[in-house]
Amino acid sequence: MSVAWIGSQPVPLTDAIRNAAKLLASCRCPVFTLDTDVHGTRSTIALATMLGGACDHAKGQVLANEVALFTNHGGMFTTPGEARRRSSLIILVGEIPPLHHDLLQAWAASQPDLGDKHSRRWFHIASDETSSSHGKLLRQLKAKPLRGEGLSLEATLALLRARLQGRPALSSLSNIDSFEKALATAQFPVFVFSGSSVETAGLVMLQGLIADLNRKGRTSSVFLPADDDAWGSALASLWMTGFPLRTGFINSLPSYDPVQWDVQRMIDAKEADLHVWVSGRSGQIPPKGEKIALISLSRTEVPTAGAAVTIAVGQAGVDHDGVAYSSRIGTFRAVQAVTPSHLPSVSKVIGQLAGALPGRREFAC
Amino acid sequence: MLIRLSGGDVVDPVNGKTSQRDVWIRDEVLIDAPKGEAADQTHDVSGCIVMAGAIDIHSHIGGGNVNTARLLLPEHHAAHMPRPANTPLSNAGWSTFQTGCLYAQMGFTTVVEPAMAPYTALHTHLELADIPIIDRATLAILGNDDFTLSLLRDGKSSAMIDDYVAWVVGSTRALGVKVINAGAAAAFKDNVRSFSLDDVVPEYGVSSRKIVKSLQSSVTRLGIPHPLHVHANNLGIAGSADTAAATIAATEGVPLHLAHLQFYGYGTGGKRKFSSEAARLAEAVNANPDVTIDVGQVMFGQTVTISSDVMRQFSAIGNASPKKTVIFDGDGNGGGGIVPYRYKQDYYGSLQWAIGLELFLLITDPWRVFFTTDHPNGAPFTAYPELFELLMSSASRDTKSAELNAAALELTTLASVRREYTLEEIAIMTRAAPAKLLGLKDRGHLGAGAIADIAIYRKGRDIAKMFREAALVFKNGDLVVKNGKVSRYRWGKTLRLNPPPDKAIIKRMKTYHEERYGLSLDWFTFPDSAIQRDEPFAEVPCNS
Numbered sequence: 001m002s003v004a005w006i007g008s009q010p011v012p013l014t015d016a017i018r019n020a021a022k023l024l025a026s027c028r029c030p031v032f033t034l035d036t037d038v039h040g041t042r043s044t045i046a047l048a049t050m051l052g053g054a055c056d057h058a059k060g061q062v063l064a065n066e067v068a069l070f071t072n073h074g075g076m077f078t079t080p081g082e083a084r085r086r087s088s089l090i091i092l093v094g095e096i097p098p099l100h101h102d103l104l105q106a107w108a109a110s111q112p113d114l115g116d117k118h119s120r121r122w123f124h125i126a127s128d129e130t131s132s133s134h135g136k137l138l139r140q141l142k143a144k145p146l147r148g149e150g151l152s153l154e155a156t157l158a159l160l161r162a163r164l165q166g167r168p169a170l171s172s173l174s175n176i177d178s179f180e181k182a183l184a185t186a187q188f189p190v191f192v193f194s195g196s197s198v199e200t201a202g203l204v205m206l207q208g209l210i211a212d213l214n215r216k217g218r219t220s221s222v223f224l225p226a227d228d229d230a231w232g233s234a235l236a237s238l239w240m241t242g243f244p245l246r247t248g249f250i251n252s253l254p255s256y257d258p259v260q261w262d263v264q265r266m267i268d269a270k271e272a273d274l275h276v277w278v279s280g281r282s283g284q285i286p287p288k289g290e291k292i293a294l295i296s297l298s299r300t301e302v303p304t305a306g307a308a309v310t311i312a313v314g315q316a317g318v319d320h321d322g323v324a325y326s327s328r329i330g331t332f333r334a335v336q337a338v339t340p341s342h343l344p345s346v347s348k349v350i351g352q353l354a355g356a357l358p359g360r361r362e363f364a365c
Numbered sequence: 366m367l368i369r370l371s372g373g374d375v376v377d378p379v380n381g382k383t384s385q386r387d388v389w390i391r392d393e394v395l396i397d398a399p400k401g402e403a404a405d406q407t408h409d410v411s412g413c414i415v416m417a418g419a420i421d422i423h424s425h426i427g428g429g430n431v432n433t434a435r436l437l438l439p440e441h442h443a444a445h446m447p448r449p450a451n452t453p454l455s456n457a458g459w460s461t462f463q464t465g466c467l468y469a470q471m472g473f474t475t476v477v478e479p480a481m482a483p484y485t486a487l488h489t490h491l492e493l494a495d496i497p498i499i500d501r502a503t504l505a506i507l508g509n510d511d512f513t514l515s516l517l518r519d520g521k522s523s524a525m526i527d528d529y530v531a532w533v534v535g536s537t538r539a540l541g542v543k544v545i546n547a548g549a550a551a552a553f554k555d556n557v558r559s560f561s562l563d564d565v566v567p568e569y570g571v572s573s574r575k576i577v578k579s580l581q582s583s584v585t586r587l588g589i590p591h592p593l594h595v596h597a598n599n600l601g602i603a604g605s606a607d608t609a610a611a612t613i614a615a616t617e618g619v620p621l622h623l624a625h626l627q628f629y630g631y632g633t634g635g636k637r638k639f640s641s642e643a644a645r646l647a648e649a650v651n652a653n654p655d656v657t658i659d660v661g662q663v664m665f666g667q668t669v670t671i672s673s674d675v676m677r678q679f680s681a682i683g684n685a686s687p688k689k690t691v692i693f694d695g696d697g698n699g700g701g702g703i704v705p706y707r708y709k710q711d712y713y714g715s716l717q718w719a720i721g722l723e724l725f726l727l728i729t730d731p732w733r734v735f736f737t738t739d740h741p742n743g744a745p746f747t748a749y750p751e752l753f754e755l756l757m758s759s760a761s762r763d764t765k766s767a768e769l770n771a772a773a774l775e776l777t778t779l780a781s782v783r784r785e786y787t788l789e790e791i792a793i794m795t796r797a798a799p800a801k802l803l804g805l806k807d808r809g810h811l812g813a814g815a816i817a818d819i820a821i822y823r824k825g826r827d828i829a830k831m832f833r834e835a836a837l838v839f840k841n842g843d844l845v846v847k848n849g850k851v852s853r854y855r856w857g858k859t860l861r862l863n864p865p866p867d868k869a870i871i872k873r874m875k876t877y878h879e880e881r882y883g884l885s886l887d888w889f890t891f892p893d894s895a896i897q898r899d900e901p902f903a904e905v906p907c908n909s
Binding site for chain 1: 429432488492495689883890894
């Protein structure tokens with residue numbers, strides 16, 4: 001089975017590497033879109049540093065929203081493990097992505113063994129609209145909605161904060177009395193949110209509410225990323241460059257700007273002349289219709305449409321061992337291949353690409 | 366490869382008096398002068414000082430909290446491009462890559478990250494492995510986790526505590542054990558806002574003192590070379606000197622290392638109820654041979670405080686500059702707080718600066734006082750060259766003192782202390798003593814058999830310049846720095862202990878994690894191959 005193509009023609013991997021390296025060496029401004037594990041991210045960033053490119057994630061917009069909470073504000077957080085063991089009051093904020101529903105159900109099936117050790121109660125801060133999959137989760141958790149008529153999620157958070165601070169408000173929230181009673185008896189309430197569930201302004205309002213509650217008691221929040229691999233890539237980018245993704249390299253020095261280094265914007269504005277798509281996730285392909293040269297590193301059995309070079313790569317934890325961020329534990333985890341395959345890892349292919357570039361340059365990976 | 370460094374002034378107190386002599390390297394190690402062999406490579410280092418590579422025992426260079434600080438403060442990193450001289454934090458660089466390069470350029474070849482939360486060990490090691498050139502090591506945090514506290518509450522045997530400590534050290538690839546405000550992070554989750562040595566953790570009924578004493582004994586029994594590394598209670602508050610003095614008094618014949626003592630050197634004297642107790646603490650250290658300390662010197666300018674002492678960091682939110690912080694209630698020993706801070710040349714900043722220097726100068730034994738700024742808490746490590754100058758030149762101290770708050774300095778002994786560190790004392794404090802403290806027999810000196818970690822400085826009147834830009838640095842015999850710039854990149858190793866794990870404790874840990882977290886133990890452990898570098902670790906033996 002072929003793992004490399006030039007255009008639509010299958011070729012030996014070495015030919016594809018050589019061809020891709022030529023494209024990289026001759027381009028003016030390469031941009032990299034990532035969707036891979038920690039080591040795939042490390043190697044791609046190291047390559048971008050050598051070439052002077054820019055790095056973004058395939059889910060760059062929602063990741064930027066999550067990153068902005070930290071770069072603009074900060075907050076108070078705890079881990080999923082601590083929430084499970086210590087929190088008898090969980091408040092979901094907005095819609096939590098389906099990938100985390102198993103985690104929440106596992107919490108619901110367990111009893112806190114630290115802190116007040118009360119049976120767990122659930123609330124849900126919501127806007128008027130809730131998707132059916134989330135509605136099902138909320139019913140399973142028996143979560144009581146905290147919602148105001150016609151209010152957005154951000155407005156609901158603001159109203160809740162005002163109410164808890166004893167400030168006058170023109171409207172009220174459903175179940176607010178019940179919530180205030182629960183809050184008064186819980187030793188370590190935890191708000192759970194995701195970057196895809198609330199806009200940055202709402203996340204900042206939520207953290208303001210949590211700061212208020214910590215003046216006299218204890219409260220924290222669990223951040224469940226919209227995508228675990230995206231958050232893991234952001235963390236790896238931070239230690240390698242000092243910055244989260246949407247970082248570019250000018251003379252090998254990193255520069256962070258979530259607007260300037262938005263890779264899709266750069267492609268659309270023709271600021272970039274080569275797009276390197278790096279995804280170990282099955283079925284993920286680069287956006288169609290891009291008008292610049294494309295190198296595709298994808299988990300695929302066929303060449304990527306429109307790509308000058310396609311190289312098939314494996315997925316960490318499926319085809320090969322690797323390291324991935326896991327929101328189950330709130331940090332990195334070593335993952336073993338479930339079904340080891342012939343597909344090479346992203347880091348191996350990127351390492352070969354770096355080695356095939358003309359001239360001796362430092363590959364920091 | 367046989368390398369000869371000829372004609373330098375060799376400062377190597379472990380192996381004799383300072384003298385002009387040649388130093389020989391064969392491949393990765395130092396050798397005595399070979400007879401009848403010509404060097405493959407000779408470097409004329411006449412006019413230079415030759416020392417072993419420096420070792421930093423306490424610098425926050427990697428791991429979850431450091432990375433969160435990067436996330437919180439991208440603006441500091443950006444700021445260093447146009448104005449490097451004015452932004453010390455930015456000079457330190459935020460990336461792992463810069464960390465290795467900047468340390469190497471100053472002649473440092475081994476650095477210890479002193480605070481690894483066991484559950485985030487993989488993250489810490491991934492970062493450490495991406496720091497080029499130097500060797501690294503890290504200390505595992507214990508003393509706030511449910512398992513330790515439950516063992517103590519339930520009166521379990523010291524053998525069981527030892528088994529658990531050994532399992533944590535081995536599975537997290539640590540070089541030692543650190544305790545941070547013992548019990549306070551657990552108490553803070555129960556809404557306790559202050560915590561002293563004899564306060565008790567709610568739910569467990571165990572005092573901070575008992576936690577420290579138990580871990581101190583366990584570390585000693587296990588033969589872990591580095592004594593328990595203690596971040597004491599009440600860091601940073603007026604009156605904290607009493608806590609530090611009580612902790613020093615509690616050693617009871619067992620070794621203990623007290624971290625960043627400057628942050629505990631505060632009394633309640635003066636109009637502002639904030640004064641220096643450095644002389645008292647220095648006297649206590651001088652009188653107690655069980656104790657070693659590092660200073661945590663404050664230098665002026667913008668920095669960010671990074672600490673797993675979550676209770677203390679929460680209390681400092683109001684001082685954040687700029688006004689953004691992260692407070693993290695982690696699992697057991699994890700978590701902490703990120704609070705950016707600017708040290709000003711006002712009363713408080715001046716006093717802190719002076720207290721650090723008093724400790725350096727009044728503690729008489731350079732084998733027991735260690736050179737740190739608690740990077741980045743007191744200052745970024747890139748401020749080291751200026752700190753060397755302050756220690757070696759009383760005139761430099763006088764010059765700087767003249768710029769500072771006179772009322773603060775009047776409450777210290779600094780002006781009356783005229784001691785100037787010699788090069789030999791610097792070599793002890795930054796090379797020989799750290800190696801001894803950490804159990805690293807293969808470094809810290811220039812004797813035959815040591816690894817060829819060597820820093821060569823061009824002698825000059827400008828002490829800071831001399832230490833900022835090493836003329837040459839060798840790491841394991843590789844020439845990695847020339848004229849203050851990295852000339853070759855290489856990947857060092859992370860130094861670790863590997864005490865054999867007890868089978869019963871592994872079984873117990875499996876059960877514990879499945880019951881309490883609903884996850885198998887392999888979610889929290891990792892193989893060496895996860896680091897994806899050739900031989901990422903090097904083992905250091907425990908004392909027999």
